[in-house]
Every structure is written in structure tokens, then in C-alpha cells.
Amino acid sequence: MTIYENKYRITYEAFSKFSAKLSKANDKAELLEIVQKHLKYFFNFKYFRVLLKDEVFLKSFHVFHNSNNSPEFILNEFFSYEEDLLKNHIPIQHSSNGEFLNNYDQKLNLNNGKLWAWYFKYQDLQLCVSLISDDEKPFIVRDIEILNLLIDSFVTKYQQIKLKNRLHQKNVNLKNAINVIEEQKFQISKIVYNQKNTIEQRTKKLKDQNSxxxxxxxxxxxxxxxxxxxxxxxxxxxxxxEEKDLKKEIFxxxxxxxxxxxxILQDIIYKSNNAIEKLSSKTPPTK
Amino acid sequence: MMPDKIKIFLVDDQKIANFITQKLLQTSNIDCEVLAFDQPIQALDAVEKDLPNFIFLDLNMPKLNGWQFLEQMQKNITSKVIILTSSSDPADVEKAKDFPQVISYQTKPPSREILQELILG
Structure with missing residues (x-):
């Protein structure tokens, strides 16, 4: 068994552990933490970085080999080589002293440093994956294979979490909508109840008036x-x-x-007029 | 033996109404003695004393209406009552059936034929 074969056997074992952990990740923070913890078992690096670009966001996270800080997504930070890579998709491999990381506290102490960078595309998601290695932590071409596997798994999980989040948000929206509908339903039934009451009262009043x-x-x-x-x-x-008695007795x-x-008729006419006036004064005046 | 004259009371607060009924009775070949009352209370007293054969009773009267009159005379009087009213309300016709002494319900003005039939049978 060659030294390479042995190395790859170990690497794939590490990868299967990584996959098992990954499948249990619930959110993006957990995902990044798992990547950080397992990265060193896959290949050598001093600095590792992923830039993601989807239809809305440009965000990145990075891992320093000598830091245990939990990685976080940083919005809208990218380096000039990544800009080139997003445009022309040509992998990069050249010497680098990592000066573009001077804003960060971690010192890489590079010994003959080398920058590697690759472009990936998954449907609506583009990635720039880059790393810095040196003679102390040498990255070799054969490691690209495991790096591809890593990125595949990472993206799959990343998209899954994104969908889950979206679904969750939609569920929340849906629940809110249902609440609004329930509230409106309640209001409507209240209105209907009130109207029913009003109608019943008016009907009773009309019946009373009629009787x-x-x-x-x-x-x-x-x-x-x-x-x-x-x-x-x-x-x-x-x-x-007799005619003579008629006038006195009958007429x-x-x-x-x-x-x-x-x-009696005059009295009825008078009362009817009053009642009509009363009824018509109850209806609102028309202009 | 001559039978007693048929005794008839007219109870109506309208004097003219009594006048008409009286005239119709007198010209109906009925041998009768007619007493007219425009005060129902006086009639009620007289009924107890004179025990008339027939009473023509109006319903719509002040102080003591026809129904009250019937209720107060109900106990021991055998006089037959004919309700004679200007109302043809079915509710009144129904109510009249509650009083066993009421033998007929007539609306004004009464016809001579009906008077004969009621009194002579």
C-alpha cells in the first residue's frame, strides 16, 4: 500500500464521519462549524475560504488553520482574485503571501505560500472556493478530488437548509394569514349576529306596529x-x-x-293623518 | 188560560238602536212586552226582578260592556240572550259560545224575520 493510498483511505473515513455530522446540521451556523472542525482531516491548508453568490446575496466564510473561532457568514466581502474568478471561471494557483488578509489578526506565518482558487456553479448558486497552503502545510493536486466532494456536500446541505428556512418562513406567513382569516371570520360572524339581532328587533317592532x-x-x-x-x-x-210622523220619528x-x-269618520281621518305623519317623520329627510 | 206576555229587554247604550229594535218587535206580530235600557247596570238590576224571557244585548257599551253583563247575570238567571251588535268580529262570535244563555249572535240592524224566528221558535 503506497503512502497515498493509505492517506486516501484515512481521508475517506474522515469524510464519511463528516457526512454523518452534516446530515444532522439544523442551521447554517451548525453547518459552518462542522466544516471548520473536519476540514483539517481532508487536506492541508493555512487558510480556507468560500464565497457564495446567489440571486440576492454575496457572502463568505473562512477558516484559519490556527483558530478555533466559529466561522460566520460575512456579507459583501470579496477579494480581487474572487472577482476575476466569478468573471472568467479559470482556477487560480499562484504564490501568495496572504497580504489580502492583513485586516485579520491571525498570522499565517507562510513559508513559500501558495493561493489556490476554484469556481463552482450549482443552479442559481456560484461559489469561489480558495485556500492558502505553504511548504509547512502543502496542498497537492490530488486533494482537489476530496475538495470537490466537500463542496458538493456543503452546497447540498446549504441549499437544504435554505429551503427549510424558506418553508418555515412560508409556514409562519401562512399561520399569520390563517390568524388574520380567523379574526376576520370572527368579526364577520359578530356583524352577522348583530345584524340578525337588529333584524329581529325591527321585525318584532314591525309586527307590533302591524298588530x-x-x-x-x-x-x-x-x-x-x-x-x-x-x-x-x-x-x-x-x-x-205615516208621512206626517216620519219627520219627527225617523228623520x-x-x-x-x-x-x-x-x-267618527272625521276622527279616523284625523288619527290616520297623525299616524302617517309620525311614520314619515321617522324616515330620514331626503334632500 | 192566557199565557203570560213574552217579556223582552233591550240593552243598548244607543237609544236609537233600542228604538229600532223595539219598533221591529212591535210590528212583528209578536205579543210581547218590551223594556228598553240605555244603562246596562239598570238593566242588570231589572233582570233579577222581572226575569225577562229574552234579552237583546249590545256588546260595545261604556261602564259595563256586553261581556261583563253576561258574566254578572250568569249565576241564576234563565233568560235567553241574543247578542245584537254592530260588530261582526269572528273572535266575538267565538267568545259568545262560552255563555250558555246566549242563543244567537246577530249583527245590526236585525231583520223582522229573524226576530220572529228567535222569539216564536
Whole structure:
């Protein structure tokens, strides 16, 4: 067994452990932490960096070989070689003293440093993966194979988490929408209930008014009929009288009854007018 | 033996109404004695004393209406009552059936034929 074969056996074992951990990652922070912890078992590096560009964001994270700080995504930070790489997609391999990292505290102490960088594309996601190695931590061409595997797994998990987050957000939105609908449903049922009550009250009021009016009209009919029945009766018996007695016995009584009838009718007309005025004053005035 | 004259009471607050009924009775070939009351309370007292055969009773009267009159005379009086009213309200016709002494419900003015039929049978 050559030294390379032995190395790769160990590397693939490390990768299978990495895959197992990765499958349990719940969010992006956990994902980056797992990458950081396992990276050193895959290949040698002094500095490792991934820049991601999707339809909305440009973000990156990096790992210093001598730092245990948890990696975090940094928004809108990129280096000039990454800009070139995003444009022309040509892998980079040249000597570097890592001066573009001078803003960071970690010292790389490079001994014949070398910058490697590759361009990856997955559907709507572009990546620039780069690393700095040196003679102390040499990266070799054969390591690219495991690096490809690493990036594949990383991207798969990254997209999965992104989808999960989106789904979660959609669920939250949906729940909010359902709450709004429930609230509106409640409001509507309240309105319907109130309207039902109002209608019932108005119906009852109308029924009461109707029965009152019916009672009034019944009384009116009766009151009118009383003197009228007298007049009819007097006419009936009028034929029994001599002409000379008619005036005294019958006509006077007809006159009295007719006057009674007239009074009753005038009273009814007066009351009806009042009732009509009352009803029409309740409706709002029209302009 | 001559039978007693048929005694008839008219109870109506309208004098003219009593006048008409009285005239119709007198010209109906009914041998009867007619007493007219325009005060129902007085009629009620007289009923107890004179025990008329028939009472023509109006319903719509002040102080004591026809129904109250019937309730107060109900106990021991055998007089037959004919309700004579200007109202043809079905509710009143129904209510009249609650009083066993009421033999008929007539609306004004009464016809001579019906009077004969009611009194002579």
C-alpha cells in the first residue's frame, strides 16, 4: 500500500464521519462549524475560504488553520482574485503571501505560500472556493478530488437548509394569514349576529306596529258600523210611519246617526293623518 | 188560560238602536212586552226582578260592556240572550259560545224575520 493510498483511505473515513455530522446540521451556523472542525482531516491548508453568490446575496466564510473561532457568514466581502474568478471561471494557483488578509489578526506565518482558487456553479448558486497552503502545510493536486466532494456536500446541505428556512418562513406567513382569516371570520360572524339581532328587533317592532294597526282598523270598522247600522235600521222601519210622523220619528234620528257617523269618520281621518305623519317623520329627510 | 206576555229587554247604550229594535218587535206580530235600557247596570238590576224571557244585548257599551253583563247575570238567571251588535268580529262570535244563555249572535240592524224566528221558535 503506497503512502497515498493509505492517506486516501484515512481521508475517506474522515469524510464519511463528516457526512454523518452534516446530515444532522439544523442551521447554517451548525453547518459552518462542522466544516471548520473536519476540514483539517481532508487536506492541508493555512487558510480556507468560500464565497457564495446567489440571486440576492454575496457572502463568505473562512477558516484559519490556527483558530478555533466559529466561522460566520460575512456579507459583501470579496477579494480581487474572487472577482476575476466569478468573471472568467479559470482556477487560480499562484504564490501568495496572504497580504489580502492583513485586516485579520491571525498570522499565517507562510513559508513559500501558495493561493489556490476554484469556481463552482450549482443552479442559481456560484461559489469561489480558495485556500492558502505553504511548504509547512502543502496542498497537492490530488486533494482537489476530496475538495470537490466537500463542496458538493456543503452546497447540498446549504441549499437544504435554505429551503427549510424558506418553508418555515412560508409556514409562519401562512399561520399569520390563517390568524388574520380567523379574526376576520370572527368579526364577520359578530356583524352577522348583530345584524340578525337588529333584524329581529325591527321585525318584532314591525309586527307590533302591524298588530296595533290591525287592532285600530278593527275598532274603526266597528265604530263606523255602529251608527251606520242605526241608519239602516231606521230606513227599515221608516215604511211603518205615516208621512206626517216620519219627520219627527225617523228623520231626526237618521240625522243624529249620520252626524255620529260623520264625527267618527272625521276622527279616523284625523288619527290616520297623525299616524302617517309620525311614520314619515321617522324616515330620514331626503334632500 | 192566557199565557203570560213574552217579556223582552233591550240593552243598548244607543237609544236609537233600542228604538229600532223595539219598533221591529212591535210590528212583528209578536205579543210581547218590551223594556228598553240605555244603562246596562239598570238593566242588570231589572233582570233579577222581572226575569225577562229574552234579552237583546249590545256588546260595545261604556261602564259595563256586553261581556261583563253576561258574566254578572250568569249565576241564576234563565233568560235567553241574543247578542245584537254592530260588530261582526269572528273572535266575538267565538267568545259568545262560552255563555250558555246566549242563543244567537246577530249583527245590526236585525231583520223582522229573524226576530220572529228567535222569539216564536
Amino acid at each position: 296595533k294597526l290591525a287592532e285600530i282598523s278593527r275598532l274603526n270598522a266597528h265604530n263606523v258600523r255602529e251608527p251606520l247600522s242605526r241608519i239602516l235600521g231606521l230606513l227599515e222601519i221608516a215604511e211603518l210611519y 231626526e234620528k237618521i240625522k243624529t246617526s249620520a252626524k255620529d257617523l260623520d264625527h
